[in-house]
Amino acid sequence: xxxxxxxxxxxxxxxxxxxxxxxxxxxxxxxxxxxxxxxxxxxxxxxxxxxxxxxxxxxxxxxxxxxxxxxxxxxxxxxxxxxxxxxxxxxxxxxxxxxxxxxxxxxxxxxxxxxxxxxxxxxxxxxxxxxxxxxxxxxxxxxxxxxxxxxxxxxxxxxxxxxxxxxxxxxxxxxxxxxxxxxxxxxxxxxxxxxxxxxxxxxxxxxxxxxxx
Numbered sequence: 103x104x105x106x107x108x109x110x111x112x113x114x115x116x117x118x119x120x121x122x123x124x125x126x127x128x129x130x131x132x133x134x135x136x137x138x139x140x141x142x143x144x145x146x147x148x149x150x151x152x153x154x155x156x157x158x159x160x161x162x163x164x165x166x167x168x169x170x171x172x173x174x175x176x177x178x179x180x181x182x183x184x185x186x187x188x189x190x191x192x193x194x195x196x197x198x199x200x201x202x203x204x205x206x207x208x209x210x211x212x213x214x215x216x217x218x219x220x221x222x223x224x225x226x227x228x229x230x231x232x233x234x235x236x237x238x239x240x241x242x243x244x245x246x247x248x249x250x251x252x253x254x255x256x257x258x259x260x261x262x263x264x265x266x267x268x269x270x271x272x273x274x275x276x277x278x279x280x281x282x283x284x285x286x287x288x289x290x291x292x293x294x295x296x297x298x299x300x301x302x303x304x305x306x307x308x309x310x311x312x313x314x315x
Contacts, residue, residue, distance in 0.1 A: 132310055134195050135159075137175060138184055139202035139238070143271060144175025145296070147285050152293040152298060161304035167311060172196070180206045181220035188224050192233060198310045199228055200303070202238035202273050204258070211246075214253040218261065220261075225265045234310050236302035237262050238303070241272040268306050273299060 137143045137155050145153020150173075151200040159171040174191040176183065184191075192199050201224065207217045221237075228235050241257030242251040263268035276290070277283045277297050283295035291299060 105263035110225055119223065129301065131198035133170070133305045133306060133314065135162075135169050135171045135311070136191070136192050136196040136199045137173055137202065138172060138188065138191055138199055139175040140184075140206055141175065141177035141290060142205055143200075143202045144177055146177055146290045147287075148293055149194055150297060153282075154296050157296050158304060158307065161300045162308055162311075165308055167293040167304075167308045169197075169307075169311060175202075178206060180210070180212065181217050181224070185220045185224045186225075188227055192228065192231075194231075195234055196309060197314045198234045198236060200236045200238060200307060201225070202230075202240075205240045205273075208240060208246075208254060213248070214257050217254065219255045219272050221257070221261050222264070225261060225267065229265065235265070235267040236270060236303075236306055236310050237267050238270045238273040240274060241278070268310060270303055270306055273303075274314070275299075278300060286315060 135158070137158070139154075143154045145155070150156060152174065155171040155175075159169060162169045162171070163263045172193070176187070184201070201221070202223065203224075204217055209221075220297040225235060225237070237258060239255070242254040244251045258269055258271065261267075274279075277291050277295040280295070281296060283291055285292050
């Protein structure tokens, strides 16, 4: 199948799944946090209960914050993919959108200026819809080239300043390069790694939710 066909297929499945869930179920569990990301946020290689959406929801609950964290992650998505689907992946009942994209752009060596342009448009669309945002960056290792790494890593702080949104600088902070927290592929967090991410990310999401109350 072509990439475009795969994307249309994924979009249909996501939209159908969201449409099948009653809005009353979301309302009963508190405000909705949509996690718009890629395989790291969607839980590649993990059962749903161990993936970031479920673990972030559990961490929020442990802090006394009732919220429903919705998985809008698609494995393999770049910032361009996230931009293409943001309008339907981030449903109208979303109170806070956690944007966690860029890892696949990094793996593909895409120009940082392209990453920045895609995320700038994505954040602008969310702002136009009055959605609160928490932006998650991802850190480029210097081994891939010091100049590229510096330019890539500068993208996320610049966007956070421009759009005045909170920044979680590196979604893999405390997890990357820690063998006990990473799956055998060396890229994706395992269940323990996801717990670390959720625990660190939860305070920022909780604060964003409190500002929407």
